[in-house]
Amino acid sequence: MTNKINTQIKIGKLKLKNPVMTASGTFGYGLEFEKFFDLSKLGAIVTKGLSLEPVKGNAPQRIVETPAGMLNAIGLQNIGVKNFISEKLPFLKKYKTPIIVNVYGRRIEEYIEVANILNDTEVEGIELNISCPNVKKGGLQFAADKKAVEKIINGIRKKYKKTIIVKLSPNTGNIEDMAIHCERCGADAVSLINTIIGMAIDIKTRKPILANIFGGLSGPAIKPVALASVFKVARKVKIPVIGIGGIMNYKDALEFLIAGATAVQIGTANFIDPLTCIKVIKGLHDYLKENKIYDINKIIGTIKTE
Amino acid sequence: MINNGKVIFNTKLNDTIYYLRIKVPISFKVQPGQFINIKVSDDYVPLLRRPFSVFNYEKGFIDILYKVIGDGTKKLSQKKKEDILDFIGPVGNSYVDFFSEDESKEKNIYLVAGGTGFASIHFFAKWLLNKKIKFKLFYGAKNKKEIFQRFCKNFDMVIATDDGSLGNKGMITSFIKGNRETIIFCCGPQSMLKTIQSIRAYKKFASFESYMGCANGVCLSCVIKIKNGKDFDYVRVCKEGTVFDLDDVIII
Numbered sequence: 186m187t188n189k190i191n192t193q194i195k196i197g198k199l200k201l202k203n204p205v206m207t208a209s210g211t212f213g214y215g216l217e218f219e220k221f222f223d224l225s226k227l228g229a230i231v232t233k234g235l236s237l238e239p240v241k242g243n244a245p246q247r248i249v250e251t252p253a254g255m256l257n258a259i260g261l262q263n264i265g266v267k268n269f270i271s272e273k274l275p276f277l278k279k280y281k282t283p284i285i286v287n288v289y290g291r292r293i294e295e296y297i298e299v300a301n302i303l304n305d306t307e308v309e310g311i312e313l314n315i316s317c318p319n320v321k322k323g324g325l326q327f328a329a330d331k332k333a334v335e336k337i338i339n340g341i342r343k344k345y346k347k348t349i350i351v352k353l354s355p356n357t358g359n360i361e362d363m364a365i366h367c368e369r370c371g372a373d374a375v376s377l378i379n380t381i382i383g384m385a386i387d388i389k390t391r392k393p394i395l396a397n398i399f400g401g402l403s404g405p406a407i408k409p410v411a412l413a414s415v416f417k418v419a420r421k422v423k424i425p426v427i428g429i430g431g432i433m434n435y436k437d438a439l440e441f442l443i444a445g446a447t448a449v450q451i452g453t454a455n456f457i458d459p460l461t462c463i464k465v466i467k468g469l470h471d472y473l474k475e476n477k478i479y480d481i482n483k484i485i486g487t488i489k490t491e
Numbered sequence: 492m493i494n495n496g497k498v499i500f501n502t503k504l505n506d507t508i509y510y511l512r513i514k515v516p517i518s519f520k521v522q523p524g525q526f527i528n529i530k531v532s533d534d535y536v537p538l539l540r541r542p543f544s545v546f547n548y549e550k551g552f553i554d555i556l557y558k559v560i561g562d563g564t565k566k567l568s569q570k571k572k573e574d575i576l577d578f579i580g581p582v583g584n585s586y587v588d589f590f591s592e593d594e595s596k597e598k599n600i601y602l603v604a605g606g607t608g609f610a611s612i613h614f615f616a617k618w619l620l621n622k623k624i625k626f627k628l629f630y631g632a633k634n635k636k637e638i639f640q641r642f643c644k645n646f647d648m649v650i651a652t653d654d655g656s657l658g659n660k661g662m663i664t665s666f667i668k669g670n671r672e673t674i675i676f677c678c679g680p681q682s683m684l685k686t687i688q689s690i691r692a693y694k695k696f697a698s699f700e701s702y703m704g705c706a707n708g709v710c711l712s713c714v715i716k717i718k719n720g721k722d723f724d725y726v727r728v729c730k731e732g733t734v735f736d737l738d739d740v741i742i743i
């Protein structure tokens with residue numbers, strides 16, 4: 186006799202069949218992965234950051250590899266939310282997986298406009314990127330600005346009825362304070378961490394390798410920082426925390442769940458093994474089964490600190 | 492798409508260049524100009540896969556020709572016979588997408604290869620040879636050691652080396668005389684491609700390299716500038732390329 190294992194979790198109004206989502210900017214608009222696996226198996230798909238109008242992005246060189254990680258300064262190149270809705274969403278929505286749009290704005294009003302446009306579509310939630318290190322406007326300028334964050338969330342809430350996630354980074358200010366602030370302002374969840382600011386220099390030319398000088402560090406190199414952030418924030422807020430940073434396999438994902446994350450996002454790993462998300466989903470399921478834990482919610486936040 | 496192929500050989504050809512053969516299923520199909528994205532490491536250093544053009548294809552086997560320049564290619568050079576290689580591919584478009592057999596009957600087909608750009612051009616040259624289409628190959632490299640004549644049987648060829656140790660001395664591009672009857676297909680360093688932009692020709696196509704994160708169209712790291720009226724767009728080398736109409740590209 187086999188007991189059925191429950192891997193379903195809740196983020197705001199969203200019910201996910203499992204806690205594994207894709208991290209923004211590492212999964213495109215989803216469709217490039219159709220050839221690798223059935224997208225219906227994912228907990229949720231988070232799109233590349235979308236703004237009101239298309240954005241060209243930064244000049245190349247845009248990425249560079251670093252030990253166990255990579256720096257990126259893509260500069261939020263995207264097709265704009267309207268093109269996403271007309272060109273990509275019709276294909277994406279046929280999968281039985283909730284779509285979450287990562288939203289980026291240069292102005293407070295832009296976040297609100299994009300959210301309002303998405304309110305009338307099949308997109309089931311938004312993730313507000315207020316922590317991108319690679320753009321001069323938006324991004325980090327808002328990450329430490331509590332007033333701006335409040336205006337963004339309140340402005341969106343007026344019309345937007347679905348799930349709001351706010352994405353945070355440890356780059357500026359105190360991530361716990363900001364998470365508490367987001368909860369107070371009415372966010373349904375927080376996701377962390379976005380990439381960490383870094384740089385690399387070519388010793389021959391003495392020039393920064395990235396045209397943007399700075400980039401965001403991702404991959405296994407940032408996992409310990411991400412884990413500590415999730416642990417700290419999860420103790421302070423009641424809303425779900427989504428753990429992101431350097432997850433390469435189900436064991437990494439488990440660490441985040443134990444630290445207090447309700448769900449996880451997988452980023453850089455998608456570049457190396459496009460099947461990572463599927464393998465993590467299976468790995469988590471098998472782990473629960475082997476350990477006779479019949480509900481994934483029973484493992485969340487079970488870290489023992491004494 | 493994700494393949495595990497056995498290494499048949501991984502032979503050192505000179506100080507830095509290796510010739511690797513991988514076994515693939517008979518059903519595996521690849522066109523000249525396409526590339527594969529190889530996982531060179533089992534741990535996290537280097538983390539990302541490394542892209543390499545397909546150098547040669549024969550039913551059940553693909554070859555690459557690569558130069559060791561950093562940690563990733565060094566790890567690749569340590570792969571031994573019988574090792575299993577994890578690679579994704581084939582990726583990208585092909586020279587063939589831009590090739591018209593009718594046009595080739597009236598025009599002169601020139602292939603231009605610089606350095607390891609020879610890899611994909613070689614595959615295309617073999618493809619043309621197979622179809623009995625005439626072409627001329629312009630092949631340039633640093634020195635004699637980096638010119639692989641053994642792979643150029645039956646190619647009508649002009650060679651140039653920087654030091655004159657084989658063929659002409661100087662840049663290969665200075666030995667190309669194009670006119671309105673010439674169609675150029677090329678691959679090599681961007682400086683070479685930029686020079687070719689100013690050579691007269693009926694049409695020019697080039698395969699580009701760039702720093703790649705995913706080779707799957709999602710990370711947007713591999714972009715180059717493509718003209719769009721008076722403006723430009725950043726376009727993905729791994730998805731819309733690697734082969735582009737050379738006149739459309741803005742090389743900085």
Ligand SMILES: Cc1cc2nc3c(=O)[nH]c(=O)nc-3n(C[C@H](O)[C@H](O)[C@H](O)COP(=O)(O)OP(=O)(O)OC[C@H]3O[C@@H](n4cnc5c(N)ncnc54)[C@H](O)[C@@H]3O)c2cc1C
Nearest residue numbers: 541542543544556557558560561562563564607610700701
């Ligand atoms: C589509 C494509 C096809 C390619 N085909 C071939 C091929 O057939 N044969 C071959 O020898 N090489 C080929 N390359 C280049 C090859 O991928 C790089 O040499 C390799 O990734 C370097 O890895 P590494 O870890 O050894 O070097 P790294 O340690 O990553 O880098 C060493 C140095 O090389 C530079 N570099 C890294 N990646 C690239 C790149 N993609 N292009 C140019 N410079 C780079 C770095 O900036 C650095 O200065 C191709 C690249 C692309 C994008």
Ligand SMILES: Cc1cc2nc3c(=O)[nH]c(=O)nc-3n(C[C@H](O)[C@H](O)[C@H](O)COP(=O)(O)O)c2cc1C
Nearest residue numbers: 208209210234257314378379403404430431452453
């Ligand atoms: C190439 C690249 C592009 C990214 N683009 C975005 C983006 O558009 N919006 C966003 O919120 N985060 C973006 N991120 C950050 C990731 O979503 C994630 O937070 C970060 O990479 C850490 O997770 P990882 O270590 O699993 O990659 C991007 C990351 C990478 C590597």
Ligand code: FES
Nearest residue numbers: 705706711713729
């Ligand atoms: S390498 Fe990622 S989009 Fe081309």
